[in-house]
Amino acid sequence: MVIKLDGVEKTLGGQAVLKGVTLDIPKGKITTIIGPSGEGKSVMLKHIIGLIRPDRGRVIIDGTDLTQINEQELNDIRKKFAMLFQSAALFDSMNVFENVAFPLREKRIMAEQEICRWVPEMLERVGLDKMGHKFPAELSGGMKKRAGLARALVMGPEIILFDEPTTGLDPLMAHAIHDLILAMHKTFGFTGVMVSHEIPEIFPISDWVAMLKNGQIIAMSPSDEFQQTSNPVVREFISVNNGIHLAQA
Amino acid sequence: MIFLQHIGKRTLFLIEEMGAMFVFLIRTFGWLFRPPVRIAQIIKQMHFVGFKSSFVVILTALFTGMVLALQGYYSLRKFGSEGLLGSAVAISMIRELGPVLASLMVTARAGSAMTAEIGIMRITEQIDALETMAINSLQYLITPKVVASLLSVPLLVAMFDVVGIWGGYLVGVKLLGVSGGSYWSSIESAVEWKDVYGGILKSVSFGLIISWVCCYKGYYTRMSAEGLGKATTESVVLAAVLILVWDYFLTSVLM
Numbered sequence: 001m002v003i004k005l006d007g008v009e010k011t012l013g014g015q016a017v018l019k020g021v022t023l024d025i026p027k028g029k030i031t032t033i034i035g036p037s038g039e040g041k042s043v044m045l046k047h048i049i050g051l052i053r054p055d056r057g058r059v060i061i062d063g064t065d066l067t068q069i070n071e072q073e074l075n076d077i078r079k080k081f082a083m084l085f086q087s088a089a090l091f092d093s094m095n096v097f098e099n100v101a102f103p104l105r106e107k108r109i110m111a112e113q114e115i116c117r118w119v120p121e122m123l124e125r126v127g128l129d130k131m132g133h134k135f136p137a138e139l140s141g142g143m144k145k146r147a148g149l150a151r152a153l154v155m156g157p158e159i160i161l162f163d164e165p166t167t168g169l170d171p172l173m174a175h176a177i178h179d180l181i182l183a184m185h186k187t188f189g190f191t192g193v194m195v196s197h198e199i200p201e202i203f204p205i206s207d208w209v210a211m212l213k214n215g216q217i218i219a220m221s222p223s224d225e226f227q228q229t230s231n232p233v234v235r236e237f238i239s240v241n242n243g244i245h246l247a248q249a
Numbered sequence: 250m251i252f253l254q255h256i257g258k259r260t261l262f263l264i265e266e267m268g269a270m271f272v273f274l275i276r277t278f279g280w281l282f283r284p285p286v287r288i289a290q291i292i293k294q295m296h297f298v299g300f301k302s303s304f305v306v307i308l309t310a311l312f313t314g315m316v317l318a319l320q321g322y323y324s325l326r327k328f329g330s331e332g333l334l335g336s337a338v339a340i341s342m343i344r345e346l347g348p349v350l351a352s353l354m355v356t357a358r359a360g361s362a363m364t365a366e367i368g369i370m371r372i373t374e375q376i377d378a379l380e381t382m383a384i385n386s387l388q389y390l391i392t393p394k395v396v397a398s399l400l401s402v403p404l405l406v407a408m409f410d411v412v413g414i415w416g417g418y419l420v421g422v423k424l425l426g427v428s429g430g431s432y433w434s435s436i437e438s439a440v441e442w443k444d445v446y447g448g449i450l451k452s453v454s455f456g457l458i459i460s461w462v463c464c465y466k467g468y469y470t471r472m473s474a475e476g477l478g479k480a481t482t483e484s485v486v487l488a489a490v491l492i493l494v495w496d497y498f499l500t501s502v503l504m
Contacts, residue, residue, distance in 0.1 A: 046377070049381050051377055051380055051381070071385075075385070076383070078380070078382070079383050081381060082381065082382075083377075083378070083381040085374045085377065085378060087373050087374055089374040089377065089378035090375075091375055091378075092369075103382045103384075106382065106384055107382075155382075
C-alpha cells in the first residue's frame, strides 16, 4: 500500500469531521472516495498530502508517518505528489504556460529550453495546444481543469490527488475530463486518489471505490464489486445519485 | 454574567490572535534568510509598494507641507519668528509627519491590496497549490512583500519629507513672502542627524508593521467574500493603529 490512513480523527470549527478514518490505497490504481456532501472527503484528501494534520491517528505515505516528520521532511514527501483542486487553483497572475511551467522553474529540474519543449507537449496531451498564452480568467471551467491536470502531471508525480475534478462542469465536459484522467493514468501510471460525486461516471475509471459516511469509511471494494454491494447505505447512496444522474441526462 | 463571558471570550480571542501574529512574524523571518533569494519577486513587489505608491505620497506630502507652512506662518508671525518657518516645517516632516503619513498612505494603497491578493489566493486554494508543490508559501508569497516594504517605505518617507519641505517653501516663500534664504538656513541649522536617523528608524519599522499585519490578515482570511472584505478592513485599521501607537513609543525613546 502506498497510502495508509490509520484511525484519522479531525475536528474543525468544533465539529468532528473525521472520526477514525482507516483506509489503504493501493499503488498504481485509481481509488475514488464517494460520500454525501460535507462528510469531509476533501478534508481527508488534504490529510493525505499534509495540508491538514490529524488530531489523532496516522497518515502513512510509503512507510513514512506524516504526523511524525518536520516541515522539510514533509516537503520531501510532497515531491511525490500532485493535486488537482476543485477550483483548479491556477495562479491567476500567470498564463497557462507559466502555470504549467511553474513547478519546473521553481524546482529547477529542467533547463528553460527543455521547459519550452515539454510544457507545450503536456498542454497538447490535455487538449490545450496553442492555449498557453491565455490567462485563467479567459478559460472555461473544463479548460481550467485541463490546465490544472497538465500542471499536476508535468513533474511526473507518483501520486495524484483529484478533489472533485468535474464539479461545476456539464455532463459532456465531465465525461471528457474523466476520459482524460483515465488516459493519463494509462500513460503515466500514477496512483490516483479521487474525491467525486459523479455516480455512475466514476465506476469505469476507478479501480477501487470507498465510501465515507459519518466520518468513517463504511465500505471499500473494487469498482465492479462496489456497484453490486449489499450494504444498504451504499446501495441507497448509489441509487439516489443514479436517479439524479438520469434526471440530469 | 453573559457580559463577563463576552469580555472573557473576546480577551482570549485577542491573546490567541496576537500569539498567532507573532508566530507568523517569526516564521516569516525564519524563511527570510533561506535560499533561494527571490530577487525578481522582491523587485516586482518594490514596484508595487514603492513606485506605484509614489504619486499618492507626493500629492499628500505636497499639501501637507503647504498646509503646515500656512498654519505655521500665522502662528510664528505672532511672535515675529516667520524666519523659523523652514525649520518648523522640516522638523515636523522629518520627525513625525513624513514617516506617519507616508506609511498610512502605503497602508491604504498597498497594504489593503496585499491582504486582498493573499486572501484571494487563500480562498481559491492557490496557497494550498503552492504547498502541494513543496513550495513554502511564506517564503514565496510573504517574504518578498516584507523585504519590499522594508526597503520601499523609507524611500517613500524620504520622498515625502523632500516634497513636503518644498510644499512649505511654495506657500511660505512664494505665497506669503518669507525670505527664501532664512527658510533654507533655518532648516540647515535646526535639523540634526538624530532627526533624520529617527525618521529612517520609524519608516523601517512602519514598513515591517504594514507588511506583517496586511500579509497576516490575508493569509488567515476566512474562506468567503465577506471574510475577505472583513480581513481587508481589519488589516488597514490594525496597521494604521499600530503605526500610531508604535510611533508614540519610538518617539518617546528617541527624544
